Amino acid sequence: MAEPNDSLANVKEQSRSGFVAFFAESFREMRRVKWPKRHDVILYTGAALVVCAILGVMIWGFDIGVAKVFSLVGVD
Incomplete structure (x- = not known):
């Protein structure tokens, strides 16, 4: 049987809620982001x-x- 994604399993097991949980999960997701290279950012x-x-x-x-057109019609 396939193992669940470890980061998702950890999130489900944690019982944090509210303000602290929001920022903890946000920082965790930001580490998983694949950021573009400097050259790509310059091109875009x-x-x-x-x-x-x-x-x-x-x-x-x-x-x-x-x-x-308005000036030809007489609307100024």
Whole structure:
């Protein structure tokens, strides 16, 4: 028979509850997280900034276009 996951079994056996248990379990989960490498973080940040810049230019262009249409119609 397969053994249960040791960390899950320990959590179920512990009788802590409330504030202390929340932080104890949070720190335990943070140790299990697979954090990205520095190079990956730099790439993802760069990609996010490029996408934000492109969307910003698109929204700016749309705003200018709508302003031109309104000025042609006579709405100021």
